[in-house]
Amino acid sequence: MTNTKAVIPGSFDPITYGHIDIIERSADRFEEIHICVLKNSSKSGTFTVDERIELIKESVKHLTNVVVHQFSGLLVDFCDEIGAKTIIRGLRAVSDFEYELRLTSMNKKLNSDVETFYMMTSTNYSFISSSVVKEVAAYKANVSDFVPEHVAKALNKKFNK
Numbered sequence: 001m002t003n004t005k006a007v008i009p010g011s012f013d014p015i016t017y018g019h020i021d022i023i024e025r026s027a028d029r030f031e032e033i034h035i036c037v038l039k040n041s042s043k044s045g046t047f048t049v050d051e052r053i054e055l056i057k058e059s060v061k062h063l064t065n066v067v068v069h070q071f072s073g074l075l076v077d078f079c080d081e082i083g084a085k086t087i088i089r090g091l092r093a094v095s096d097f098e099y100e101l102r103l104t105s106m107n108k109k110l111n112s113d114v115e116t117f118y119m120m121t122s123t124n125y126s127f128i129s130s131s132v133v134k135e136v137a138a139y140k141a142n143v144s145d146f147v148p149e150h151v152a153k154a155l156n157k158k159f160n161k
């Protein structure tokens, strides 16, 4: 069976160069990439889902095979809904591993048809996370090395209003 569709799920609160690295490299390997903004019950959101979607769309507008969605249920149900059997996640460091193992094992239990593929984040971005970028932005530091310009502007607006 050929794999043409892959889902890149996450909170994307907000999207960073780390996410974009994984999205661009995946878009080179799969015919269709479906980015899905989902709820992570252990995180409280900074940006609304609509704001996150707008920031993602602007960040991936150069990629013709990438579509952006939001979904309020289980990730495996979203995969079912669009007929995707592959999830892609980025792995930054060993510290990500335990969390990712739990996520993937649960998804596998919920739907054994869906496989999760992991890609190592490029080393330039391996220390970047949305939460660290927000923390830095909250102290009015320059975040333009970590997120695209339009995301940096949105962060400034959110924290320095």
Ligand code: PNS
Pocket (backbone or CB within 6 Å): 009, 010, 011, 012, 038, 039, 040, 041, 043, 073, 074, 075, 076, 102, 103, 106, 107
């Ligand atoms: O970017 P994140 O916060 O690490 O992404 C986590 C996310 C949103 C992919 C995960 O929390 C998720 O899949 N949420 C939807 C609900 C779900 O399917 N939970 C079952 C797996 S534990």
